[in-house]
Amino acid sequence: MYQYDEIDQQIVDERVAQYRDQTRRYLAGELTEDEFRPLRLQNGLYIQRQAPMLRIAVPYGMLSSKQLRKLGDIAKKYDKGYGHFSTRQNLQLNWPRLEDTPDILAELATVQMHAIQTSGNCIRNITTDQFVGIAPDEVIDPRAMAEIMRQWSTFHPEFALLPRKFKIAVSGTKEDRAVCQAHDIGLEFYRDANNQIAIKVWVGGGLGRTPILGTVIREHLEWQHALTYSEAIIRVYNLHGRRDNIYKARIKILVKALGIDEFRSQVEAEWAHLKNNENTITETELARVAKHFDAMPYETLAAQNADFDAAVASNPAFAAWVKRCVHPHKQAGYRAVTLSLKPHGSAPGDITSEQMWAVADLADAYSFGELRSSHEQNLILADVKLSDLYPLWEKARANGLATPNIGLLTDIICCPGGDFCSLANAKSIPIAEAIQMQFDNLDYLHDIGELELNISGCMNACGHHHVGHIGILGVDKDGSEWYQVTIGGKQGNDASIGNVIGPSFSADEMPNVVQKLIEVYLKERTADERFIDTVRRLGIAPFKAHVYSPKETNTEVTA
């Protein structure tokens, strides 16, 4: 993965000094609350219900074992001994003290980490597929470009104070796993007819209050122009995006209001001036950065391993884990492994310091000392030999990291919700926990098959509920917490936004509501049909009918 040189190190060190002085001025009363807010937000510090929350950047989800160990140390020393992986692949600490945050950042800087632009109205952490670099269907490894864009966007002077947050995703696979269409800019890398690296540029996607999938603004962009073309898009947005209404300030609203054709022509007019300027990426720079993402020193292995096959055949628990948590790899004899941060009955994405240290050890022992975080809030060891899967599984299981539920109903994407977040309308973690307990029977869970269930505690949609096969949104009605259910959302190349099935439910009803949706699916599905396929085939009507069926209505609904 990318290693800092003296330039990168100096920038994070200078950032620590700058932020330390900003915090000092705030605590000394030289900055008002309102003046400090944009400054601390650009450094990932929110003031939450209980305490501040610090969001630490994990650029495009890549971590070293050394970094994860340090995160475990920091969570132990400055927090309550655990952290939370977010849907932007970042790590959040829920209980740091404001006064300690400069010291936390100084410690992060010692392992080439920071919290720069993890919040605020600026270009946020760039995200990508957690199987980047190793996925069999990958055409281009976009990490070098993601790193070049990370550097370009870091303290970009023109885009420091945008109308609203700005999220960029990159992807280089046939099957998009980076949700490119749900980003302000999505860059889809491919090889063009001349076998050159090219980019399909999506713009104006986003979830939140007004979920909109992105539109293609350019089918073909040569990679050299990724920065200048992005500058053209963001400049048009910076100048013309709304600033009077926070809910209408994202670029998607501007794109919709102008229409993609008018927006495109403004961007192209701007780009005509910027194209080929100094920010054009050179072959040399791409090569320099790409070297950091060279393939691992893999051993030459057979595609099969007899001991592994025997273990799968003889151990059903191991076999279940392999089925759900082990993924194909482009290198023969290797696999990627997802360590589930979704054990049933606990907050999705949460990880203790002890688990972080354990995962760091596993990465060192079995995966070249590197790992990734996913937007589904799990951790991935990307380069594991077939022969190592069994010992890895045993150790992961001993640390509560081997729940065989990846891609299943209980692999819930969930925001921190009303337990922590001051924006939330409703709690989300207890809903996730209750649903996980309802479906705790693993055989049943596996029978239900692939299903993505996403929960957000408010319409800001950090839990990506719109693109969940089942989406749950916390809403506030007269001061009490209710949950609106959508079905038919999906991420990927054929992404879609889910449809609301009807009036919302109380927290107590939610496990049963999900149960009923599953009942309809199990009754109606054809062979090999996933939940999402059945929903797409039948529409929401049969699901709605069963969930709201009068004789089944819980009398508490009207309470």
Added chain:
Amino acid sequence: MSSLISLKNDVASVASDNWTLVKLPESQVEERKQAGKVVLFKLTGEQTVTEAQVANTVIPETGNVIVPLSVFIARQQALKTRIAQGEIGVWLATHELLETLTQAQADLNHLPFIAIFVERFADGRIFSLGNLLRTRYGFKNELRAFGDVLRDQLFFLKRSGFTSFVIRADRSAQDAIASLNDFTQPYQGAVDEPRPVFKRYNRGA
């Protein structure tokens, strides 16, 4: 103590201000929101300058003055001699269009001075405006930021082509100077240094 920071040859110092800022008189007309496609996004919630305001603006007879864009356009003929003598600068609010200025004054370098007024700290349009004035319209003279200008914008303003900064009156300009040098080697090319770090520094092969 002056609130003005002036950047000359990359050296910043607190300086005395030779320019008199001319403001528009308060509007008597109720604020109205303009509708219309692009305008909706441009001016929603932002005050429209009225003809009465322009007419009632008092410009000092002598000395260096900075006049609002709307007044400059309305009185360009009357101010012709003073513009030629380099006594007239123009200021714009962040929602105003640079094209309005360039249509009235094709060569901006006839103006010794342009200033941008930023009403709220969080309004980052000022950075794009600075960039466009320098790179698109080739403006070479003094470019000033004033309004809700605090030290934590200065590094970005400098990189966006601004060369003087009026720090909000309740804060120390002297203290703010330090922030112009928050970062030694920025990553990306911008107005002050068009080359990104990968073109100006050998980062190894």
